Amino acid sequence: MRFARHLTAVLLIVAAVVALGVAWAHSAEASWLAGPAAAHPAKFVHAEQRVRILRASSGGNGPGLSLADSGDLVHTAVVEAAIMAVVVAASAVRRHRRRARRAAA
Amino acid sequence: MPTRAPLRAYACGLPARRGNRPAARCGPGPRRGSLGGVETTGAPPASPPASPPASPPGSAAGPRRRVPARTRLDFWFDGVLLVAYTLAYSLGFTGIAIHEWLGIGIGLALLLHLTLHWDWVVRTSRRLLRRGGRDRLIWLVNLALLLAMTLCVVSGVLISQVALAQIGLTAPGGPFWSSLHSLTAHITLGLVPVHVALRWRWIVSVARRLLAWRPR
Numbered sequence: 001m002r003f004a005r006h007l008t009a010v011l012l013i014v015a016a017v018v019a020l021g022v023a024w025a026h027s028a029e030a031s032w033l034a035g036p037a038a039a040h041p042a043k044f045v046h047a048e049q050r051v052r053i054l055r056a057s058s059g060g061n062g063p064g065l066s067l068a069d070s071g072d073l074v075h076t077a078v079v080e081a082a083i084m085a086v087v088v089a090a091s092a093v094r095r096h097r098r099r100a101r102r103a104a105a
Numbered sequence: 106m107p108t109r110a111p112l113r114a115y116a117c118g119l120p121a122r123r124g125n126r127p128a129a130r131c132g133p134g135p136r137r138g139s140l141g142g143v144e145t146t147g148a149p150p151a152s153p154p155a156s157p158p159a160s161p162p163g164s165a166a167g168p169r170r171r172v173p174a175r176t177r178l179d180f181w182f183d184g185v186l187l188v189a190y191t192l193a194y195s196l197g198f199t200g201i202a203i204h205e206w207l208g209i210g211i212g213l214a215l216l217l218h219l220t221l222h223w224d225w226v227v228r229t230s231r232r233l234l235r236r237g238g239r240d241r242l243i244w245l246v247n248l249a250l251l252l253a254m255t256l257c258v259v260s261g262v263l264i265s266q267v268a269l270a271q272i273g274l275t276a277p278g279g280p281f282w283s284s285l286h287s288l289t290a291h292i293t294l295g296l297v298p299v300h301v302a303l304r305w306r307w308i309v310s311v312a313r314r315l316l317a318w319r320p321r
Contacts, residue, residue: 006223010216017255025281033288034280065199072197080191080298087302 172314179221180311183301186214190297194290205261205268212258219251243303250296257289 024030172180192199193207219226226247229240262269264283265276301308 003220007216007220009223010219013219013251014216014255017252018259021256021259021285025279025285030281033284065203066197069197073192073195076191076195076294079294083295083298084302084305087299088305091303091305 172311176311177315180308180315182214182221183218186211186218187297187301189214190293194294202267202271205265208258208261209268212262215254215258246296246299246303250293250300253289253292253296256285257293260286260289 024033189207189211193204193211196204199207229244233241233244260282263276264278264286269276
């Protein structure tokens with residue numbers, strides 16, 4: 001029961017976020033993101049999406065895993081690891097300083 | 106049998122009379138008693154630390170401390186989510202079909218993830234509204250991640266090339282949703298590692314207990 005209540009709350013919040021996204025898509029501000037071509041979606045395929053899809057399909061394995069293109073995976077993992085390292089280091093430094101201040105007080 | 110002092114995070118689950126930190130400072134999980142009497146993220150339950158040793162006395166590995174089922178669930182579920190997200194982001198590696206199905210799966214898993222941590226969301230939000238709090242940064246990162254991840258998954262579904270077609274549906278697509286998908290994907294790549302790293306002490310402490318490894 002408790003789980004169902006929490007899930008309902010989560011679904012409501014997610015629905016609100018989706019509604020905001022849909023409202024944005026239909027507002028005049030949509031052109032800020034998609035450019036003036038947003039008014040003619042049928043004639044326009046976003047360049048980056050095309051590039052990514054072409055890149056994915058050129059892996060040789062069709063829709064499946066492309067082990068030859070593991071550079072993409074490595075790149076993602078390296079970016080994640082780098083950001084995590086920065087945050088952990090900053091957290092450790094902050095903690096160290098706080099302890100030092102407490103010890104001095 | 107190692108005699109080292111218990112890990113700080115582990116001490117969070119011990120009774121206050123033993124001189125440990127109060128539960129309020131021990132991580133984001135709901136208070137004891139919620140969800141079947143176990144702590145969620147950040148703290149183990151008040152059960153005694155004693156448990157049968159997982160390795161012979163004197164070996165490098167210490168005794169395997171009992172990790173609550175809920176903590177184990179959080180740890181492994183979130184770990185799988187992180188791996189799935191990393192794979193899903195690497196579109197060149199997975200190909201479009203796996204990328205799309207993984208994205209849909211991640212969307213459903215995130216609903217569960219948020220539901221499991223709803224107690225933390227409510228408690229931290231109330232605390233922030235009252236007087237600000239220590240978890241403000243984490244709360245803001247999580248809020249941004251909720252917005253970005255939700256929009257990323259939804260826009261991904263709306264520009265789907267394979268997954269929706271496989272179940273007989275047609276995605277409306279459009280440049281707005283494509284751009285939104287790219288933008289939010291980049292934002293999530295920045296926020297997911299921060300989200301994980303802000304809980305690194307909990308992750309390290311649970312991983313040590315799960316793997317029964319402690320530094321000498």
